[in-house]
Amino acid sequence: MLKIKLSRIGKKGQPFYRIIVDEAKSKRNGKHIDLIGTYNPLSTPKQINIDQSKYLSWIQKGAKPTDTVANLFNKLTK
Numbered sequence: 001m002l003k004i005k006l007s008r009i010g011k012k013g014q015p016f017y018r019i020i021v022d023e024a025k026s027k028r029n030g031k032h033i034d035l036i037g038t039y040n041p042l043s044t045p046k047q048i049n050i051d052q053s054k055y056l057s058w059i060q061k062g063a064k065p066t067d068t069v070a071n072l073f074n075k076l077t078k
Contacts, residue, residue: 002063004055006039007032016040019050019069021058034058039072048076 003024010016019037022030036058037050050073059065065073 002033002058002061004036004058004063004065004069006066006068014042016042019072021063048072050076052077 001024002021004019004021005028006017007020007022007029008015008017009029017039018032018035019039020032021034021036022032026032034054036054038047039049040047052073055065055073
């Protein structure tokens, strides 16, 4: 089963996240199938970049977003 989830990069205390499509049981920072966006929680205002066409196409293919990614997408589209 495919998941749209966050993959953390960045130094200790300075999180930066990639929004990726990957198998549900794969490791958080392993190889991924597709990179569809980024999220920077430390900037003011928080930066959310998601390729909406890729996100929606992966949803149609059966990928399920995590709760956090779904909330980020909802904030971006409002």
